Amino acid sequence: MTDTHPRGIVVKIAVLGLALALAVYAAFPLAGAHAWGWLAVLVVVTGLIFAIYLSPRPVPAKYLVPGVLFLLAFQVIPVLYTVATAFTNYGDGHRGTKQDAITAIQSSSVRQVPGSAEYALSVALDDGGLKFLLLASDGKAYAGDAQGLHELAAGAVTVTGGRITAADGYQLLDLGQATQRNDEVLAFTVPTPDGAIRASGLTRAYTGQATRFYDAGCDCVTDRGSGAQWFADERTGEFVGSGGSAGGEHLAQGWKVNVGLHNFARVVTDPRIAGPFLKSLVWNLAFAVGSVLVTFALGLACALALHTDRLRGRNIYRVLLVLPYAMPSFAMLLVWRDLFNQDFGLINRVTGLHVDWFGTPWTARLAVIGVQLWLGYPYMFLVATGALQAIPREMAEAASIDGASAAQRFRRVTLPLLLVALTPLLISSFAFNFNNFNAIYLTTDGAPFPPGNSSIGATDLLITYTYRLAFGGSGAQFGFAAAMSVYIFAIVAVISVIGFRRSRKQEEVYT
Structure with missing residues (x-):
């Protein structure tokens, strides 16, 4: 069926005109950067869009193309770019080409x-x-x-x-x-x-x-005053000194090169990184699982408490319970950080305690789990409320007639049916909390840290550890950060796949 209505034609012209304008706008920067491959992709995609939407036939691709394009633009391409970056030394001092590095070296020595x-x-x-x-x-x-x-x-x-x-x-x-x-x-x-x-x-x-100039004959940089030389190392993308005062010295300006699996190997072979990485992984799993379990338990308990027609003012209670979910999380995290302050925090003042919540590993971990409980239970309350309303009351009534107690009805009927509907949401919540950067960065910033080691803290997740390691005092290391991100992605993907398979088997049993 084709839309020949004048309004439909006007909308089609406007949308195609916007697509063409965006394509032309993107073409000039790509041409200026000599990114001919991406320019060819842009031309082909734009041509396909026009061919599909100008066709008078009812082509199914007319409905699929927008979703596919958004999927490619916001999911596939960023992931592929991250993976490609993980195989390079891209970072501070290694952002451009070799000629860019030579220009920077000569300019900085003026x-x-x-x-x-x-x-x-x-x-x-x-x-x-x-x-x-x-x-x-x-x-x-x-x-x-x-x-x-x-x-x-x-x-x-x-x-x-x-x-x-x-x-x-x-x-x-x-x-x-x-x-x-x-x-x-x-x-x-x-x-x-x-x-x-x-x-x-x-x-x-x-x-x-x-005072320093590049000599193409020796592929090196020479200092006019001292005569020191730094030779290009194409494997690491930098100029390395050879002999004399420059022996072993690396010039700060380098260039981007492919380093193969070096970044990935560094994560598992460098003892300064591998040990903390594994320790952080254990806590990361505990944090993600713990956050899901406690928020689900409290959210489900609240949903069950309000799942009765005899309770007056249920809507008011539901609004009050959802309030934490409606507040900006980053602002609430900062508020909770102050609430846990040892000297003037409200928690210590109200309870009469003098606990240094962020000073010891276990109290800090307990604190961040507590903050996640307050922030996360409204979401679980909402989804559990919806799932409870979808369960036929006849099933619970039949179990009651068979002599099942309230606890048995919940364990044998209500909970299994809830898990069939909510397991995918629990898995997505686990994935979110596994990479919950804000929860740690805005409350503890990874603290407390062991003496003499400020790179890994007791509450650091893999994502915050990666951030500090890759963007710490030594400058940004985007390639290394991308490699660690690939590891994190693989861990979450494997756990999620296992969870979805178990969810599918559970669904087959209870349906």
């Missing part, structure tokens, strides 16, 4: 030398980020960015008081705005053939000479 050119500096912004607008002593104006120096037409700039005060296509920063970005301005460099242009304060810049 020093001002006698007779070097100087410029009046104006700091500006455009769509590409920070820019230097430079006015030379001969009156020529230039724009400098990470790609180099570009001369500006005389009519495109306005010069006042010996400085550029306006330029077509650029948003100039005043002195106050530039001061707020002082560190970024001083670190910014504009590459030149034999050095780079750097800022000397916020109003002056100079052309300096690089």
